[in-house]
Amino acid sequence: MPSAGELLVSSLRQHSVDVVFGIPGTHNLGIYAHLDRHGLRHVTPRHEQGAGYAADGYARVSGRPGVVITTTGPGVLNAAAAAGQAYSDSVPMLLISPGMPSGHRGGEGLLHETRDQSAALAAVCAASHRVRDPAELPGLLATVFTRLTSGRPRPVHLEIPYDLIDTEVDAAPLPPLPAAAPVADDRAVAAAAHTLAAARRPVVVAGGGARRATGELRDIAEALAAPVVTTANGKGVLPESHRLSLGAALHVPEVQQLLASADAVLAVGTELSETDTWNGPPRLTGRVVRVDIDPGQMHRNATADHPLTGDAAQVLTGLLGHLRSVPAHPRSGRRSGDTPPPAVRSAVRDYGRRWRDVTGALRAALPEDAVLTNDSAMACYFGALTGFPTERPGRFLYPTGFGTLGYALPAAVGASLASPGRPVAALSGDGGLQFTVNELATAVEVGAPLPVVVVSNGGYGMIRQEMTERGQPTVGVDLAVPDFPAIARAYGGHGCHVASPAELRDAVGKALGVPGPTVVVVPEPPASSTAPSA
Template identity: 35%
Template structure:
């Protein structure tokens, strides 16, 4: 006998049946029916301090696990508060599902609590799609549609809203979970043509983006590159895909202006899992001039391939897996025009450029990297420390550094790292955030304390919006509105019940960071630029 329940409760049971174990959110009178079934279904709920925090936590959880991050929010302001995380998840290809309540009607009745002119349409501006479920059947269909699309297409945030009265109505359980969807295997001729192009190239080159992070282990990617004598770049999101010590690897340095000259030398370039967007190269054109092969699951990214190229709507795993199989039996390493010594010289030059642009940060990055436990997952914010680190910090595995790259919001790192730490119990997770960005979501520190998460939060305090100040100076604008009065961040952390430390030397910083991973709660580690000069 099937058990009828209010739809709000059935939704939680459906999500549990589909593999959802954690929901982030804040209850309210409008969405309380969605909370009726959470505990009964066996789902853990994480209570955020603000819906923006809930959204970033869901984002961080999704990036850590590869599974959808789910958030419950209320009508009106609950949804508008989470729209910034929705926009971030949309631009960074993160599977986030936001389920909200909504008013039963907004045409004949005005002045209702949390009323908006068009809540559904507002959400649609920052996510893949936003739909209203007016029946239990519609809610179930939309949830399965979202979960299926997360698996079979480029994952992006999605929103489902359900009228309050519909959440309250008794409903049958959701239907059985649909069959998993398998992807089409590429035709052997396609891979053979790519192999032929790479074998005939004088300077073959691969560019890996975040969409290739889970394709193959780094050592197997390295074997593919070695077999073809190919050089490589990664985007910031793609760091760790290529072994950092691969002799022909240029690193995550696409934003260096002179990288365009390197890209122009390649006669065959294979671009996998990246838009090569403005936030990847920071110039109008990439510099690629030779034959280009683009592999992506998003057809939008394939439309710009020139006539001397080839666009393949395939996953990175499919293509790289077949390429790896094709070179398994090769005993000879291909000899191409790339030279390891010149690649090393180029990387050294670019590292020096980064150090000159933001003096004093590179040594701190090096010291911090060297003291982290193996497998640490990092969530960073819009701060000069992260901008520097993304170019000079080599990762030993993919998918372990997460940054709000596209939408570029402040305040991401702290709550996203909380979501990641919830997903990675027993595994090291760390946040890196600037003083101004910390203001945006500092209240979520209370969640980390409440959950007892051993989370180091590296707070880089340069006392201002320094990146903006420098941009204003370059534009010959008198820098104003770039300095805000900061609190005593250590005392603030302690007021929340967190640990705090303000190391004065790099060695002391390393000691405090190591201890933070073993603490019984989060530790705010306060750093200023002075630490790079301390003895």
Template identity: 45%
Template sequence: MGGELKTVGEALIDILEANGVDTVFGIPGVHTVELYRGLAASKIRHITPRHEQGAGFMADGYARVSGKPGVCLLITGPGLTNAITAMAQAQQDSVPLLVISGVNVRSSLGQGRGRLHELPDQHAMMASLTLMSHTLLDPADLPAVMARAFTILRSGRPGPVHIEIPIDVMSMKVHLPRLVSSPALLPRANLAGVLDLAERCQRARKPVILCGGGAVSATSTVETLAERLDAPVVTTVNARGMLPGHPLSVPASPSLKAVRKLIAEADLVLALGTQMGQTDYDMYVDDGFPELETLVRVDIDATQLARGPNAAISILSSVTSLVDDLLTEMCEERTANGGADRAAAARAAAHAELTDKMRAEISILETIRDTLPGAIIVGDSTQAVYAGNLYFEADRPHGWFNSATGYGALGYAAPASVGASLAEPETQIVCLTGDGGLQFSLAEIGSAKDAGARVIFLVWNNDGYQEIETYMIEQGITPEGVKPSAPDFLKIAEAYCISAMRLAHVDDLPAALRRARDGGGLALIEIHEQNTVGITA
């Protein structure tokens, strides 16, 4: 057999490099050290979080911003199970994660003999939430398994992929063939479907475009399409920033009545790369999203198209190729459909629908955006983020994302912000997190320091889980368990040798943000709902 002879661990690193991987996240252990054998000599940077869940969230943030799969190296057992929450968040939000873990020696699998870090069936557990889970029993299979993994990550709806390598296989030798990057095999609509859609578009007089995270890579052509149709563009949370400041942009949730009215009145609703899931389209679980007779869905995942809502046409295609093909078949003349006026009316009505508290919180988000142009705001599940998900316009694609959608994990923002910074080292990242959520991953402030990340940790302190406390009161339940004490976050930052300040007045925020940015981009700023003057309307 031809090819260079290397250990499985060394070959793995070579394969990762050949597929464009430049960063991996993990905590080495005795169950993975052989996977690290070739790492120091490679061009791949290793980032060490304080917890494996942090590794998964870092990889998630890195993947969202870079567009490349985020990669984790994790030990068997607790290392892998610690990362399951992050993998589930990635599965819900269609984020490509490659998780490579160890597993005990082949002869012990399924035996239940009390091996260190043993699980009854690690592969079966991971198969339930991944696009692919594979146990590498034969070292010769490594190149083919990795090729399949990267093709899956780059083709169809993204999500987590898991490969486990038994400890005894890691040090075995494998002949490594000439390496090439695995291809992306993306579906494309047939010509008949494109022509049908082009005709519907040109007939429409009140079209609306819905954009999800799957449309972000086609931002420029979607803008061209929207202008040609004179169609308002409603962006879900993961698509915010696609058309910043554009007259056709409606950066508001389809859970709001005003946005639903805009959609219901349309004679063509073109849904591009959006799951149309509850956390975007029915946040209040009132079943109020309208049934649409003129809905056209475009998605990269046939299974998702089959899940509903029902559409007049379902088109299996990447958004990029569909919009390219559609523009080719449509006339270039722009149609006057009153799109800008319809979009402006929807924006105004949606904003008016919010509470005074939400509008005050959104104003602070806008202050961050306007003070730090081009910054990326990474959010946790906290009140200001909930308000922004309802109504906030980032000034760039991937400029706003958070864990308050889909899986809804707490502790996401701090490590994901580190990953985002590593994907775009010159970009300022703002980690918007609550006092409760930050304590899930507080130690990742140290990871940011170690990695040289440009992250401003903006802590929204409301003395506990205020969103849950409010909900319990509204339901007539006496609040319990919603007041976990918080440390002095400024002292925590000081302990990590990171500058920090607590705002006395909300008007001090722009100066604090600029000072943090100009001081190297790593800092902590605390806003307290009760003690920071001007924080509430």
């Protein structure tokens, strides 16, 4: 009979897991003993937080759950920040760890003892399950993977008491459980379609929940002749070269004014949260149609006049069918070239102009289908969010919401493993990179070409700016910048400093042909053309 550890690993294979990220420890060796035997590739980041970000990047690019295996106590708690980010951005992640032994009462002085490890992870995950009997593992994993691959995906923690991992169990892996998305009532869909058809100034807002409905979203936007603005997680759901696309620009004031003046807003798979608008929920004066798999989202941040709960592709298909049966409205005679309004499109294009040379050089150097991972850095949210156009979802990874630092580099490692051969690059600041700079070692071992562009401003530039605006002393934000290229070379990678956009473009292009990471440091552009403040 298999041990609980082997049953866990074979169940992961049953659910199509082929790579896991983690660090072995004393308490999880009974899991690690079976990884090779069952054909799971193991990637060892240098910190469990890096393992979590790598799994997050893997999931966003592949569309499959990212899996992390840690040890007890400090190991799994190190990964909690990454789990919190995955929860905030609705990323499917399975975090597996041993737990204190069955019957643990606390205060016994055990190695890695945590008072309530499962409760700690439940605070940042959608759920935390502590196994009571190894025989329940197959059914529990089938349930967990159904949750991860249907509905609103969010991280789940699975804890196995370490005294049970090597015990034999008479059980076998179970296949995934069938799951059906909720189906919106057709009468409600028809009513929403009539509202949209009657609108003279409709606008579409698309979030990460629209990632699997790209064709349907394009069709309905074209049918409405409506401009489309996305969240950071929805970036690319409508190709940003499309005539109706405004890109990920909910934070741009002119876009917010466009939304406020719309007589109908179709919001698809989005929280409409302040982490995308940067100044609170959007002001919507028109009728609101919301499409979301999560019914709990329907009245958050904006009350839905037409709440449509269901899979985005199915609901949008239904909306489009009803739209085509509604009699033509005078709005349909408006020239499509007038939408989005030229002034709004110009404002989006000019936003973040301070960083436009950097993002333009990156865009020119990277193939259209490349993945760019981003950190919580000024060059990313002021610059790349609007200044690095993408044509499809899963090509622009950014830690929205939870807003962790150190995301870009390990997420890029995960992205490269999710789609071997697809070019991947990371964009970070010098402050953020130092949270996970040790993952250069992981990138060297993975071996895929990986340009890591660091826009250096000597510390935490955004916080420094906020302190200055408040009129207070700048404390704790001015940091010595290490020689990042030298660090990369010490790990076995490559690196250089550049001084101009042309040099940056050439360096990134060269890095795409060199195995392993290449750190390219570029100074932050001067503030003479500062982007509008959020």
